[in-house]
Amino acid sequence: MARRKGANDQNGSSPDDINAFINKLFNEIIESNGIPPGPGNVYRFDVSVNNDGITITPNASRQVQSVKMDTKEPLVDVIERRDGTTVISELPGVAKKEIELHADHEKLSIKAGTGKTTYSKLVPLPSMVDPTSASAIYNNGVLEVTFKKSGTYSSIVRITVK
16 A cells, blocks of 8 residues: 655644654555554555655565564763773674674674674764774673774775774
8 A cells, every 4th residue: 555645735834743744654555555663564555756746665575574573772982092992882792704894984783693682783983093904802891992093084984893
């Protein structure tokens, strides 16, 4: 079941009104496909926006897919030193091979998963760093990532955990 809303139907609305409207549309689509809405479910939709408005339909197979996931935001401390920055994160119950780290000059992305529990956090860094200088150590559920400071912009780099 596709839902369509005209482009001019939301003129003058606040961002909160538009957000509530979109949430209502998604909930109607989910319920009409026999899947009750709820936290912890991930649904895939095709969303198209053009001059005629917004069209929201279930994914290409016209089936709403639901995947049960428990995503948590890990506890993180960011320590800035004169020569660099260290990020310490708690990832209990995660194996080293399940940790995925990416960084650029201003942020660190932490993703880790164990079965149905996953951890995810985008950590803004307090000053520019050199992502190629990153050192990551994981021991007893604690991840420590250290960067050297830098004054230049950089693209995203994958970091290997030791």
